[in-house]
Amino acid sequence: MTTPTAPPAAIPHSDADPFDEHTLLNPLPLQRELRETAPIVYLSRYDIYAVGRYAEMSEILTDWQHFKVGGGVGLTNYYKEKPWRPPANPTETDPPAHDATRRVLASVLGPRALRRLRDAWFEEAAQIVDKVVENKEFDAVQALGSFPLKVFPDAVGLPAEGRENLLAYGDLVFNAFGPKNALLQRSATRLVELSEWVTTLCRRESLTPGGFGAEIWAAADRHEITYEQAPLAVRSLLSAGVDTTVHGITAVIRALAENPDQWSYLRTRPELARVAFDEALRWSSPLQQWFHTTEREVEFAGITIPAHSKILLIAAAANRDPRRWKDPDAFDLTRDPSGHLGFGTGIHQCVGQHIARLEAEAIITAMAQRIRTIEPIGKARRQLNNILQAWDSYPIRIT
Template structure:
């Protein structure tokens, strides 16, 4: 099939991985959506950008034509050697994707997570009590919400649930940061993490061994699946690694998004305090609104017509999840954080067979932390403008100074 290209719009010449776009992507996203359903991005050879919700959603569920097996980053694994063994969850397609996914789905599913609800809610209460120390109703506690809440709580409960030791967990965030940077081009963000990634990766890989893991966590359940023959012994540590690679940073920045939303929308915080059942809507609307995972790549398996353009076989397609989540064709007043909307159609966790298998874990962590805060904190106030942490894939905060105004538990 002959490839037809429309004239490259001005937005097609923009580097989507520039500090300016990573720091404030919304203007670029709007221009990308206006330019068409798919736009050649001339800064990178053979790359196409997709930003409308309908087109991103369609590509995510069409794994036969938009594959993940060639890598979900800019590099094409069929032409370039990946820097680490590919993920059996993110970077494979059926049939290779099926067995690892079928093993993880029940381990991380809502039914299995019920046993963690009590311990995690108790851990969140303890975490918040330690943070607030001896402060009482009517007093205010100043915190940086990123290290104090969004980072420290997931780094406490999730690795415990996987079954890895406590010593060395400081490797997890920089490892994940480099991993998500490496999905993009080899720019300054990748270069910044390169000198230390071997050390971080060695520690992460070591935690995936059977003998390191506790006998009652997610990791042990994965190895038990290998013993049953559901996956191979070679696959088991790679599946455990997927949890440690994708299950920490995404939740940290999801919690950062929730805290930002609630600090800037005091009415939403008041509603949540009086109706804790809203926690899931709060979390998913914050994921839609902030979109911590901004982008993922796919590769065209065949020539694929999209609108009046044909994406040629072998081309990389950069799907802007954050843009899709702000598409006015799909959402009313999309730039507004709104608890009255149904956010369930967002693509912040992907869509289709590669949709995030750990999303229920992230929701449970968020619900536990929000419940603990709601019991003590009457109002969350922004103390200073947040600082962004730039990453080629993630939309993240480095710092969020806040004031927690303490009150009585809601009746």
């Protein structure tokens, strides 16, 4: 906790804790409360501001001149504290430092990569689904949600050994976006080990030719980015491109299992696989919340926010804002979910979102071609994280 900086008296105050473990297990009530209280709320426990409405969050995400990621996208304030790792580039850098790395990543992960990977990923997804459907009952997280753990590291060019560390590293990264609570303490028991591992992994000599990582280093050879920026760009793929997609695929399987009418509809319209993924990200966003920071005093939503103030952007609340979405609590494949904030928006919108959509489309299409019904069974088990809505286990039965 930090010392409060006397927020404006006009702003509603709350002592709620969005990082409390009970809240993380069931976040919707607090998200709804904060969203419906006011456009912006002061959370006294952490001396931060919180935004849960769609319009206001969109405004902050697109106004990078006033709301910065350079202060860190977690609770740690880089204007006041030294981060535990080098700031991510481009996700924790603002223009102009952000621009070159963003351009390189957009090129590396662009349409050419999608065309090159599409057939192989669809074939891989079909093989995985063919194998698991023989069991009729299985854990969707382990059997299907883990699909990105195979295809994405291959595409980056990672060695086979050590890939079991990817989820642990991602868990640490996203827990570190929150407070120094028990969740972070548990993740941080491997901080030194995982930090050294990922630093080594991002070096040129660790990456196989032809992968995303090698292409990033080739961009440094062409002087499109510096040699100092190249390993940070590779690391950004590993920090943001694995956990979020694993839990995103689990989210869409969960949504379809709990809404059998929508699964039946999808089976008649398999071309809606990507729509199903985006609607699942809107309905149950894996990336629940993150931060931006004011660099200087800002007027917003009728109040003055002091310089170097942290603002918690609750994407999961904005994605169910009834001001933006009709019947927002329903998972509905007839809806157009484009515009959801699960990937952010503006200049910092997720640069790898089309890769994630391709991974999800491959596995959902393979399922739709082979599975008649899905239903949840047994007891699902959440994996608690300060930022992600993640699952350790989600058992299902299929025909």
